Amino acid sequence: MSAPARIGVVGGGAWGTALANAAALAGRDVILWLRDTEAAARMAATRENAAYLPGVPLHPRVSPTATLGDLAAADALLLVTPAQTTRAMAAALAPVSPVTPLVICAKGVERETGAFLSDAVAEARPGAPVAILSGPSFAHDVARGLPTAVTLAAADGGLARDLAAALSGPALRVYHGTDPRGVEIGGAAKNVLAIACGAVIGRGLGESAKAALMARGFAELLRFAAAHGARPETIMGLSGLGDVVLTCGSAQSRNFAFGERLGAGASVAAASGGKLVEGAATAGALVGLARRAGLDMPVAEAVQAVLSGEIDLEGATGRLMNRPLRAE
Ligand SMILES: NC(=O)c1ccc[n+]([C@@H]2O[C@H](COP(=O)([O-])OP(=O)(O)OC[C@H]3O[C@@H](n4cnc5c(N)ncnc54)[C@H](O)[C@@H]3O)[C@@H](O)[C@H]2O)c1
C-alpha cells in the first residue's frame, strides 16, 4: 500500500485521542470514532476530550464521530478500545471496511479464549491485513506532544513501513518491524509485571526488590515470547524492554498504580479506582498460555494467584522468595 492519507481511530479514550492527535500532527486527516454520540458531539464542539485528556486541545485535523460508517473513508484503522473488546470491534468493522488494514493498539490477551489479539482480529475480520502498535507511551505524554518512540509490526514488512511512516511525526517516532507476535506479547505481558512491581512498592518492600522482580519478570517474558515464536530482539526493543521500564517504573501507569494500591492494602475491586487495568484482565490468560506451553512464569503466576484471591500478597512474596535456588 502507499502511505495512508486518512487514518480512522476506533475508540475515544485516552490513547485513542492521543494517537488521533499524533496522526494529525504527522499530517494525516483523522476520523476519531467514539461509541457515545453525546461525547462525540461534545468533543466536536469543545475540541477537547474532557473526560480522558482534559486540557489537551484536539488537533484541527481530527474529526470526532459516533457513526461507524464514517470510518469507511479511512485508509487504515487504529483499534484503540480495551483489549477485551478488540475482537468485537473488529467484527463490527467488517461490514464497514472489510479489507482496510487494522492496527491493534490495545495491549492484552483475550481472557475468555486465551487468544492473542492479532489472532482474534484475524478471526473476526478475515482477509484484512493486521498490524500491532506498541511501546513506551503514556497517552498524556503523547497527547501533549512530548517525544517518544514505539514499534509498529506486521507480517508484511512493506505495510508496516508505510503505516509507521504515516503515523510518525515531530514527537512520535514509529519504528517498523515484522514480528507482530513479539510486539503484542511485550505489550500484554508488561502490564502484568507492572502490577507486581507496583505491589512491591505499595507494600514498602523497596526499590531493590522491585528491580529484582522486574529483571526476573523480564526473564520470564523472554521465555514466554520465545516459546510463542517471537524474536528475542523484539523483546529487547521498545515494545518489550522499553515498555517494561516505563510501566514498571511509574505511578503514572494504571497497572503500576493498581498494584501499588493492592500493596497498600486495597481490595482487588477497589484498587483500580474505576480505571482500565489491562494487566488484571490479561493475567489469567497469560498464565494459562504459559502452563499450556509448559513454561515457568512465577511472577505472572503470583499476580494471578493474588487477583483470584488464592493467596494474599504476603503469601505471594513468600512463594517467590522460597523457590528453589537455581542458576540465572
Ligand atoms: N492510556 C495509555 O497511556 C495507553 C498507551 C498505550 C496503549 N494503551 C492501550 O490502549 C487501550 C485503550 O486504553 P485507553 O487508555 O484509551 O483506555 P481508556 O479507558 O482511556 O479509554 C477506553 C475507551 O474505549 C471505550 N470503550 C470501552 N469499551 C468499549 C466497547 N465495548 N466498544 C467501544 N468502545 C469501548 C471507552 O468508552 C473509552 O472511550 C488499552 O488496551 C491500553 O492498554 C493505552
Ligand SMILES: O=P(O)(O)OC[C@H](O)CO
Ligand atoms: O497506564 P497503563 O499501565 O495502561 O500503561 C500505559 C501504556 O501502556 C504505557 O506504555
